[in-house]
Amino acid sequence: MEDDVIEAIIKGVDKYGLEGWVSSTDDIKSWIPERLHSEADHLVKGKDTMDVWFDSGSSWKVIEKYLADEGLLDQANNRGYLADVYLEGSDQHRGWFQSSILTKLGIRTSEEPVVLPYKKIVTHGFTLDEKGDKMSKSLGNTILPVDILEGNKKIKIPGLGIDGLRLWVAQADYTSDVSIGPTVLKHVADNLKKIRFTYRFLLGNLSDFDIEKDTIPYEKLDYFDKVILSKLHKLEESAVAQYEANNYSTIIRELNYFLNIELSSLYFDIRKDSLYTDKVDSFKRRSTQTVFVEIVKSLATMTAPILPVITQEVWNHLDTKITNSTPSPFVHGWYHTPDQYLNQEIEDDFSELSNIRSKVKSVFDVAMRVDKNIKNSLEAKVIIQPSTDSKLLPILQKYSHFLDDYLVVSKFEIATQDTVNYIDENEVFGTGEFSDGSKILVLKSNFEKCPRCWKFTKESNKELCYRCDEVVHQLEL
Ligand SMILES: [Zn+2]
Known part of the structure; x- marks a missing residue:
């Protein structure tokens, strides 16, 4: 391992290429310094593999050179690492990830600060078929990236393009093995x-x-x-x-x-x-x-x-x-x-409104099954009658302007005892109750369907509902 021996081998590689070491039948003398030629007969070229990950394990040298060329090497050395991320399968914990560290630290002199080849590693599991079996040519269950990009009718894979392939990768939890197949x-x-x-x-x-x-x-x-x-x-x-x-x-x-x-x-x-x-x-x-x-x-x-x-x-x-x-x-x-x-306050309000919405919807669903005349929630008017000391009242009042939209009905009303007394029981086609005792009444709207917006807000003698009439009138102007 003397310097002149290493130099001679470098020269040999320059001359015969990397393959020269294993393929050439040349004289050993081409690979050693002259001072050793007298001993050439006792020397052979070793052809054992030292470490399969040595090549890739020294690839940080390429990154180092790139950073030096870009004027970024000092910065990288100061922060203590070269690359941000190394990405490979989980089998590389004892392979590339490790050999990179070993070779990088191996050439460091004791005066130099520690600079690692990477800041973090991201490792992923293996790709399995939908049954969880390893992919292999003999089983015939392999899927190539090109099958996903362009589609493959034989194995029932739709063509998903670049975005589709990337979306499959992104949606998979790569921390363990991931599966792929027609269903996924x-x-x-x-x-x-x-x-x-x-x-x-x-x-x-x-x-x-x-x-x-x-x-x-x-x-x-x-x-x-x-x-x-x-x-x-x-x-x-x-x-x-x-x-x-x-x-x-x-x-x-x-x-x-x-x-x-x-x-x-x-x-x-x-x-x-x-x-x-x-x-x-x-x-x-x-x-x-x-x-x-x-x-x-x-x-x-x-x-x-x-x-x-x-x-x-x-x-x-x-x-x-x-x-x-x-x-x-x-x-x-x-x-x-x-x-x-x-805005957490509004979000909290809406999680309450969402409960109100599901409750009204369930009343509506039951009512629709009973009265087959009503097919669409827009045909309905919803009235909520708050109980005395109802917890719902403040939120209903705050959002009353918007609840017809939110409940997807033609009209929403908060009822007083008077309005409820006024309702003809035959008009009611669904009722329900909130846990605080407030009542829900679902009625058929007493208006007709507006042909433009499909809400049941049109008076029978009019062509359009009030709102649509105004909009269309302005368009005509
Ligand atoms: Zn309308």
Whole structure:
């Protein structure tokens, strides 16, 4: 191991290539310094493998060179590591991860500070088929990445493109073994479709919105807008933390909950009415669009690292005022929703309102089964009669302006004893009671269905309901 021996071997490699050591039938003298030529007959080239991970274990040298070329090496040495992350399967704990440390520390002199090849390691399990079996050619259960990208009819795999492959990786809990097969990939395809539809709905409803002229200031927004912004803010803050922890499956799970529960079956479902039937520049519609801008920007931020293709497509279709004229979400950088959006008080109110909503819905479902004439909740009017010292009354009063929308009925009323006395029992087709004794009455609306908005708010002698009539009248003007 003298220096001149090492030098001679380096020269040999230069001359004959790495393979020269094992393949050449040359004279041993080409690989040793001259002073040893007299002993050449007693020397042989060793061909045993020293360590299979030595090559990759010394790959930090490439990173070191890169950092030196970029003028970043001093900075890296000061912080004590070269790369941020090393990523490999769990079998590399005793392989690459370890050999990297050993070779890096092995060449360090005692005066030098300790600089590790990486700051952290991310290890993952193995990919198994849907039955949990190892993939092997002889079993015929292997799936190639290209099968997922382009689809493979023989093994019933849909073509999911780059985003789909990445989404499958991200949704899997890689800390243990992950499974893949037609069923898993079908879920991924549905998930991708859902994300795509959400973006399409947001973009479609922003086409006439000018953020400079039409944005409604936060303070003026309705509680329902504020609650969704508060939840969006929480989702985004959690996504930041989960990305930093390389915890992608949690990001996907929380994102899906937000898309399916908070947006699709609540915010979008309720605000569709305003988006489609209110005056284009009505306060409610503009408020909804203001919220949509926040949602689309924030979602794009969150999905860009996992779904770069679809997110870029969305970005290309957004108004340049929304994207600050940046060509991509990666250039724009992470969009942090303002801290002001966090509003726990309204969120608490809405979790109570949500209980009220489910209770009313269950009364409604029972009533619909009894009276087959009523097919749609919009045909109904809901009256809540609070008990004396009802705990629900303050929240019902605070949100009464919005409860017809929230309960998806044509009219909502808080009843006094007088109004209840006035109701003809035959009109009531469903009743229920809250735990505090407050009563729920579901009645058929005494109005007719408006052909434009489908709410049962039209007087029989009119063509449209009052609201629609006003909107259409203005359009005609
Ligand atoms: Zn109408």
